[in-house]
Amino acid sequence: MNEPLPPAIDPANPSIHRWPDLGLTLIHDFITPAEEAVMIAAFHAVTPETTIKKRISQHYGHHFDYTTFGVTSRPTPLPEYISSFLPRLPLFPDRISTGATSDPPCPITPDDGDVLPDQFTVQYYPPGAGIPPHVDTHSMFSEALYSLSYGSAVPMMFRQAGQNEARKLRLPKRSLGGGGTEAPVAAATTAPEHPSWELLLPARSLLVMTGASRYGYVHGIKGRKTDMVGGEAVARQGRYSITMRSVRRGERVGCECAFPGVCDARVREEEEAAEGR
Numbered sequence: 090m091n092e093p094l095p096p097a098i099d100p101a102n103p104s105i106h107r108w109p110d111l112g113l114t115l116i117h118d119f120i121t122p123a124e125e126a127v128m129i130a131a132f133h134a135v136t137p138e139t140t141i142k143k144r145i146s147q148h149y150g151h152h153f154d155y156t157t158f159g160v161t162s163r164p165t166p167l168p169e170y171i172s173s174f175l176p177r178l179p180l181f182p183d184r185i186s187t188g189a190t191s192d193p194p195c196p197i198t199p200d201d202g203d204v205l206p207d208q209f210t211v212q213y214y215p216p217g218a219g220i221p222p223h224v225d226t227h228s229m230f231s232e233a234l235y236s237l238s239y240g241s242a243v244p245m246m247f248r249q250a251g252q253n254e255a256r257k258l259r260l261p262k263r264s265l266g267g268g269g270t271e272a273p274v275a276a277a278t279t280a281p282e283h284p285s286w287e288l289l290l291p292a293r294s295l296l297v298m299t300g301a302s303r304y305g306y307v308h309g310i311k312g313r314k315t316d317m318v319g320g321e322a323v324a325r326q327g328r329y330s331i332t333m334r335s336v337r338r339g340e341r342v343g344c345e346c347a348f349p350g351v352c353d354a355r356v357r358e359e360e361e362a363a364e365g366r
């Protein structure tokens with residue numbers, strides 16, 4: 090597996106690693122070990138809602154309804170451990186572009202709806218569990234995707250979405266049931282068209298995907314029990330993540346990304362135009 094290109098690191102903020110061409114940012118030590126311990130305990134105090142291939146998930150905030158392709162009207166209230174770090178979240182686009190961690194915490198108001206996440210998926214991956222390569226659906230969620238890692242580090246795989254993904258988006262629609270939030274891009278079974286690479290997400294780090302990494306790349310986690318980290322085999326430990334997204338609504342349901350070939354919103358427009366709708 091290839092290494093990612095070296096990040097750009099601002100000496101004034103060495104905990105923030107950026108890959109500007111990819112729109113990717115990794116913020117180390119976003120939460121403290123004390124916060125992490127509280128979050129892990131809180132996760133296990135709640136009965137999990139869904140288990141997909143060993144991955145256990147809990148959902149908060151808005152839920153996406155696959156039958157109406159809309160947001161369910163009643164959000165699930167956020168647990169204290171999520172609402173307590175939300176004011177520190179670097180909102181997109183404003184705060185990611187400045188990267189100024191010394192800025193005062195972002196005020197959160199209802200008007201920030203287009204940038205503030207409102208859909209939260211907490212997941213536990215026991216050693217050996219992963220998530221297949223996918224593009225989070227363009228039409229459902231606004232640009233910025235956040236993933237907070239805790240419990241232990243895990244490598245996340247990135248690969249440019251190619252013809253394989255474009256073809257799958259154009260397959261006849263199958264049921265999307267099961268509460269997943271990924272575009273219908275199954276695990277790549279054929280050889281990738283572009284080399285993939287893995288980025289180690291340390292415990293307590295926050296990953297922010299925008300631009301190319303969000304719209305034009307697939308991401309996933311290989312279900313391994315051992316990872317190679319810095320040339321050494323490391324046994325994987327249980328890893329938790331909180332994926333945070335903002336559900337697109339009303340005027341914002343269209344997608345304007347630079348990757349129309351792998352954009353489900355554009356594919357739907359193409360299909361509707363072809364059917365004369």
Ligand SMILES: O=C(O)CCC(=O)C(=O)O
Nearest residue numbers: 210212220225236330332
């Ligand atoms: O666990 C993670 O960090 C990412 C999960 C993910 O990609 C997703 O839920 O769409």
Ligand SMILES: [Fe+2]
Nearest residue numbers: 223224225308
């Ligand atoms: Fe994802």
